[in-house]
Amino acid sequence: MQGDEETVARILNSLKFRPKGMTITDISRQLNINRNSIAKYLHILLISGQVEVQVLGNAKVYTISDRIPISSMLSCSSDLIVVLDEDARVIHVNKGYLTFTGREESDLIGRKVTEADLPLLTTPGIAEMIEECNAGTGTTREVEYDGNDRTCYFRLKFIPTVFEGGNKGVIAIMEDVTSLKETEEALKKSEERYRTIVEDQTDLICRFLPDGTLTFANSAFCRYFALPCEEILGTTIYSYILEDDRDIVKAEISGLTGEKPVCVSEYRVILPQEGREWRSSKDIFWHMWTTRLITPNPADDSREYQIVGRDITREKEREGMVKRYYKYMEFLAQTAMNFIDMPPGTDIFRNIGKHLQILVPEALYIVVFACHNEDSDITIRFDGGGPIPEHFAGIAGCAPEKMVAELAGKGWNGLLQGELIKLNGEMEFLLDGIATRSQAKKIKKELDLGGIYMMGLTAGSSLLGGTFFLLPKGSELKDQYVIETYLHQASSALKHFGAVDEP
Secondary structure, three states, X not given: OHHHHHHHHHHHHHHHOOXXXXXXXXXXXXXXXXXXXXXXXXXXXXXXXXXXXXXXXXXXXXXXXXXXXXXXXXXXXXXXEEEEEOOOEEEEEOHHHHHHHOOOHHHHOOOEHHHHOOOOOOOOXXXXXXXXXHOXXXXXEEEEEEOOOOEEEEEEEEEEXXXXXXXXXXXXXXXXXXXXXXXHHHHHHHHHHHHHHHHHOOOEEEEEOOOOEEEEEOHHHHHHHOOOHHHHOOOEHHHHEOHHHHHHHHHHHHOOOOOXXXXXXXXXXXXXXXXXXOOOHHHEEEEEEEEEEOXXXXXXXXXXXXXXXXXXXXXXXXXXXXXXHHXXXXXXXXXXXXXXXXXXXXXXXXXXXXHHHHHOXXXXXXXXXXXXXXXXXXXXXXXXXXXXXXXXHHHHOOOOOOOEEEOOHHHXXXXXXXXXXXXXOOXXXXXXXXXXXXXXXXHHHHHXXXXXXXXXXXXXXXXXXXXXEEEEOOOOOOOHHHHHHHHXXXXXXXHHHOOOOOO
């Protein structure tokens, strides 16, 4: 045994003065010892960690290991450390563990873990982990420890090691992770509170990645788009935006930085439909969105954005109504002045027709006519053009303008009310005396007509004239009160002029 120790010492001494290392052959020649013996001793030194080996081609070069005394290393660590031999006996403990347990080093050295009743190391399941580590597999586990005044959490690491001499052992490192656990728990509670607040919000809230993929949507967002959360997550935020606005949205989002992390904008949002983007214009809504970059690191692919949005469609509609109101008031003021300043001999019926073309630009056909009170005859004084006059001419043999026709009793009585009336597509009586009922229906079908509106120009119980206009199918007459107001204005002008005959 003494000879082995002397040989080991000679090998280590030779390596000590050769910092670049020596091969087995180099050491064998220098010490005049058989190569096989040198290889055996180097293997033992390698296992014990006293030497290191580096393979260079076919040769193995051995050098002295850079070693730090374990006692010095353990005393510098803030973790709790216990060193055990292969029989789970304590061979070293650092000051941190002694302070934590309130024990003396002399009470622990040489005793087995189970005999010494060591805190943390006697937790159920730890003995099996120590055995597994002795077999060469390091393990890690978190344990909960109930102290005197609070609960602590430790992360236990068991590292297999080899001591000088080749004996195996285990280093148990116990890291206090209580602060980390408390921080994680506080973060978890904070996130739960945040989610609760977000879920209770009536605003639409969502988060998405730089490519637009949605990673979170609150209940309000899901309810608004009438989709379950699992169907929304994974879709792109841009699929909920009108296609005409998508490039604007993408440009604004890509422009967000750490210096400018927020933008507030108004966009048009759609309700996604299977096979098409929206059913009609009624499925397009105005939204105000506040978009925030919540991880402002341009170099980090984990960037994420958050949107808080709300539907402002009604506000937009009210804003539009106010604008239209001022526009129409200006229009009515202008037409009133036109009627007042109208020179003698002006064709007032033509003026009324031109004004109606401005008020009802979607109309396919507008007619203004004069009435003769002694009978139910009317004279068409303004013909709005379009495809209908060709049908009139084909049936009656002349253009509608200046045509004299007899108005049916139903139409006459309706005009006398002096209100705008929707005829629900009843075109037959309008052509009474010009075309048969079957011809009238044919005209309506060929032109794909929708609503037919009419209103009389009255002065008391007298019918001075009237108008009717035809809309395309699916179209609704907007702002009817403005049209009625204008036609009342026109009735007053007719009464003032007292001119219902053709000039």
